[in-house]
Amino acid sequence: MRIERHQVDAERVAQAGEDFVNRIGRQVHSYSRAGLMTTTEWQLIADSFLDYLGALSTTRPDLDSPEAKAVLKDAAEAAAGAVSFAAYYPHDSFSVFLDYPNFGMGYDPEYGQERDPRHRVTAQEWVDALCLAIVADKVSAHGEAFCWARQLMPDEPVTPALELVDGFVGHFFEEAASAAAPTPTSTEPQPALRALRAVTDGDRDAFDAALLTLLQDGPHGTGPAGLLPLVPIALAALAYRTHGWTPAVDTDYLPHALVTGFETPGPRVRALGRDPRPDAVALLAAGPVDLDRPSPARPLGPDSVARFERRTLEAITPKEGEPLDAWELTGALRHQSRLLSARASESADATDALLANLRLGSQLGAAVFRVALAEPGTEAEVTIDGRTLRFPARRDRHFGPAFWETALSFALITGSSEDLEPLVLAGPTIAAEDRYPFASYRTALHDHLRGADPLPATERALRELERTTDQGFLPPPVVLFSQLVKGDETSFNLALLDALEAHRDHHSVADRATDTGAALSLDILGLACHARRTRGWAVHVRSAYLPSRLLQAAGRAPRGVREQEAAL
Structure with a gap:
């Protein structure tokens, strides 16, 4: 079944997408200069990110782009920032950081102060924030804040939004309640709770029916964020990532990238140390793979x-x-x-x-x-x-x-x-101690070049890479280097393609295309030339990121040079 999205205000869509990089930067810095940033400011920032994400979806409904991924991540962080403020301030320390505008704020306890009831989050705000956390895979990172914020909600009549809050709490945060949703206020639970219960029970048919009802109920608002109904998207994402269920309904209300977590067929050696995909190996075996540099x-x-x-x-x-x-x-x-x-x-x-x-x-x-x-x-x-x-x-x-x-x-x-x-x-x-998060990578490089065993430091660097995934900065090409030291030419080429795509995607976000290192990654290029020169490996990726003149020169290194470098 196909469900078309409703029409939204074209002027608001244009405004949401216009010069967003500078506009969001001005917004967050304006709030920070005006005084304490509370739940209100973080929610307004999250709304701006959501409007921009909705505007992006008008030209690319699947939202499968580095820009959309970065925007979603910061929308989730800002919304979680509002929840964290409600949960922790003024009694506990916490921090909020947004990668897209490169902005963060830390909060210290203010002893002697009491929580301001104006800074609580409503049930609907809590639900929206958790839905963003589900889609951005940030539930575990902010789970404590969500639990505390729920406990601090004032006693009030049970509403559908509050029912859904408790349903999500039961699903994610309370092991004893993981198999049961809360008692609804009516004999027929709302569709969102039915869908959540269906995920818990593994009932595909019940889930599909509840999700269809949710999408048909509407309305979704006239602004660009209304094109992205958070509850259906989050439930579809939860079902896909728990059971592998793809939505039975065909609609742009459920962008593929948001549901699947930006899953791609993808090259190749993304899973650290795992075997590469056979189709990716065949791709490179068929000839050089072209990678554009935008x-x-x-x-x-x-x-x-x-x-x-x-x-x-x-x-x-x-x-x-x-x-x-x-x-x-x-x-x-x-x-x-x-x-x-x-x-x-x-x-x-x-x-x-x-x-x-x-x-x-x-x-x-x-x-x-x-x-x-x-x-x-x-x-x-x-x-x-x-x-x-x-x-x-x-x-x-x-x-x-x-x-x-x-x-x-x-x-x-x-x-x-x-x-x-x-x-x-x-x-x-x-000359100085290495306090870089990837100090082990440099140690491994040095060990490799001086003839020591690089594998222990390489393994540490791979573990560091796993711990720092999705931190907003571009890590060094650890996986690429690991394939070099293992002596696997095919996997080296697969990891080379991965590393260059990661470099390209990183510099496709916001205004990073203007960064000094956008046109070339010296680290990646250096390893590619080193592999050509010392091992005689062919490079099966053709790109402006890998100037052919440099690779050809590296491949012409005489045998004596290769032996000399290998002996260093």
């Missing part, structure tokens, strides 16, 4: 190019009476990274100017760690851009693990064993 060109103006080049030159030009300072080289590498990114965004392959950025950046990074390795009180001799220079020995926190990883990527891309050597000798923590 990021727009981000050229630098002549003045910016000249400024970055001038500052780089200043870092490697001795001044009369003053010693050179390796700290200046860290800024020079950042300048070359910006030039590299801008030039990469303008071309699908490596230009001569981009190659020059890579060679110079590789030498700059290596020079920093030659200086860090030098004995205190001595000087290190380095070669940069054809110049032989001497720098006083120095170890600075700016030579820390993040800088080491960037320098290493440059060296792996260029394939310069001379530049790679000091990085391997120094390691990521020669």
Whole structure:
């Protein structure tokens, strides 16, 4: 059966989608400057995200896009923020963070204050927030807040919304009540409770009938959020993720991505360490897979190019009476990274100017760690851009693990064993402790390059990746690296496709296409070149993210170079 969506106000749809990135940023920062953000502000923010999500669904009803996924996640977080405020403030600490506008707020206990009854959530607000949490897979993360907020609701006559609150509490949070829904106020339970009970009982026919009634009942409102009825979507999502039931009714009211949790046929080695899908293997075996790069060109103006080049030159030009300072080289590498990114965004392959950025950046990074390795009180001799220079020995926190990883990527891309050597000798923590959530990834990289067993650190990095899934930042290509050290060429290519898709999807959200690293992932490109150069593997992914000129150069590395790098 097909159910068409109702018509909504076209002007409100246009307003919801217009310049949302900047508008939501202004909204959350305006609220934060106006004083304490309470249930009201978090609900208004959630409403804005929902309106935008509804507007997105008018052009893509399945909502299967990175943008929609990011918007749903923050809608759920903002709505849960309202519930958390009602549950915890002012007696307990908690925090709310929204990835899309990169905004967060922490709350500390305010001793001596009592809860303000104005900041409770209503039963309907509780239900809407939980429905968003179901769809975004955030119920377990916020379960305690939902339970506390329910207990703090004032005693009032039982309403359909309150019945549904208790039905959800029984289903998710009370083991003793997991097999039974609350007693309804009428002889015939409302459709939502019937659907919830059907999920509990595994009764597919009863669920389909109740869901159809819910969708037919309406109305759903004239704003864009009305195109996304939260209760039916959440129940359909719960049924799909519990029993694998796909909705029996055909309707855009139930976007496929929201029901399935953005499930895709998908490449490949997403499940950490699991066998790749046979169809994905066949896909790569049939020939190179093309992956587009939607990021727009981000050229630098002549003045910016000249400024970055001038500052780089200043870092490697001795001044009369003053010693050179390796700290200046860290800024020079950042300048070359910006030039590299801008030039990469303008071309699908490596230009001569981009190659020059890579060679110079590789030498700059290596020079920093030659200086860090030098004995205190001595000087290190380095070669940069054809110049032989001497720098006083120095170890600075700016030579820390993040800088080491960037320098290493440059060296792996260029394939310069001379530049790679000091990085391997120094390691990521020669100048500062690694407090990065993925410190084990850098340890594994270092172990691999210095000939130690990388598997223990790699396994730790994979566990870290599982714990930090969906945190709003782009993790390093841990799975890709794990396939490299396992020596599995096919799975390496599958993981390469996954890693590049994750990079592309991350930079497809909000205004991240303008980020410096959008056009290229140095980490991924470095591992791809390293696999070509040291193992002779073919790369079966064709993309502007992997400039063919660089991969071809890596594949032409003479045998002696491969053996030398493998022995480092």
